[in-house]
Amino acid sequence: MIRSGVSGGSAGRGSAGRHRYLLGAALVAVPLLLALLGPQVAPPPGPRAVSFTLSDGHRLGTDFTGRDVWRQVLLGGRSVVLVSLAATALAHAVALPLALAAALTRRGWLEELLMRPLDVLLAVPSLVLVMLVASALSPGLPGLTVLVAVAAVPDAARVVHAAAVEIAARPAVEAMRMSGESWPRIALGYTARSMRRTFAADLGTRLVGALYLVSTAAFLGVGVAPDAADWAVMVDRNRPGLDLQPWAVVVPAALIAGLSMGANLLFDAALQHRGKEGTSR
Known part of the structure; x- marks a missing residue:
């Protein structure tokens, strides 16, 4: 009876996980496809005519300037989605080696040198940092990508560093050092692999944060022209x-x-899914 209850609970969790996966895939697929393929299938611009009703000529009507809303939707995803994805990838490309180097070093001064400047950036709200830099440099989309990545690095590095410090204290790491294993093998081959669940969880959080920051920046006119085809600007x-x-x-x-x-x-x-795989093993 106990086994039956456990297996039934596992099956229920597995079914809920599949539903969550399918729902998440559906929610992500639509904006991603629109961002990637929308500009290729967007209709050519037509004469402007204000029409707030749905029609064959304007599937979603027009905005107050007479521009076709459906065409703006097809064109407006690339700046939001691709900048957020690129900024998230860039932030973790910087944060991961930085945090691993700080966690695995045996020199306390080096760890302080690597991590303390991030605390200074962390003290400044991300949106304020973007606004301050943007007011001086007026960045385009590439500049906005770098700004959002820089704003995300401190949080990402602190999360990765906290997980890596715990793993670096394990006897396995000391044994690898004593056996003469190279730093890349210890850092990437063991430490990074051991904290991949933490890294994946932070990756999701960081992507949502980048979406929020990019959308808010575009909403305020940072990095995107006020009349650009952009979802946040719309x-x-x-x-x-x-x-x-x-x-x-x-x-x-x-x-x-x-x-x-x-x-x-x-x-x-x-x-x-990874957690269940680890439990079953």
Whole structure:
């Protein structure tokens, strides 16, 4: 009876994990496909005519300037989605080796030298940092990508460093050092592999944070032109007329929210799956 209850509970959790994975994949697929393929299938610009009703010529109507909302949706995802993905990847490409070097060094001064400057950046809110730099440099999308990555590095490095310090104290690491194993093998071959679940969880959190920061920056006109085809700009530009043309606000906002929720669900499902694999072994 006990085995039956345990197996039934495991089956229930497995089913919930599959549902979470499928829902997350569906939520992520739509904005990703629109971001990647939207510019290729977007209709050519037509004459501007204000129309808040759905029609064959304007599937979602037009905004208050007469631009086709559906065309703006197809064109507006690339800046938000690709900048967020690129910034997340860049942030972890910097944070991972930095945190591993600080955690595995035996020199306390070197660990302080690597980690303390990050505390200074951490004391400044991410959006404030982006706004301050952007006010001086007026970055485009590449500059915004770097800014968001820099803002994400301190948090990512602290999470990775905390996990790596615990692993670095294990007898296995000391044994590898005594046997003459190279630093890359200790850092990447053992330490990084041992904390891959922590790293994956932080990757999901960091991606959602990047989406929030990129969207907010675009909403405030940082890195993106005020009249650009961008989902966040669409929300800002059309929110005064929400009661007349809701699609110009609801659709891009739903796509950004769906990508954030879907990414979290996918990472949660993947972590649960790896956890069950580890338990079964």
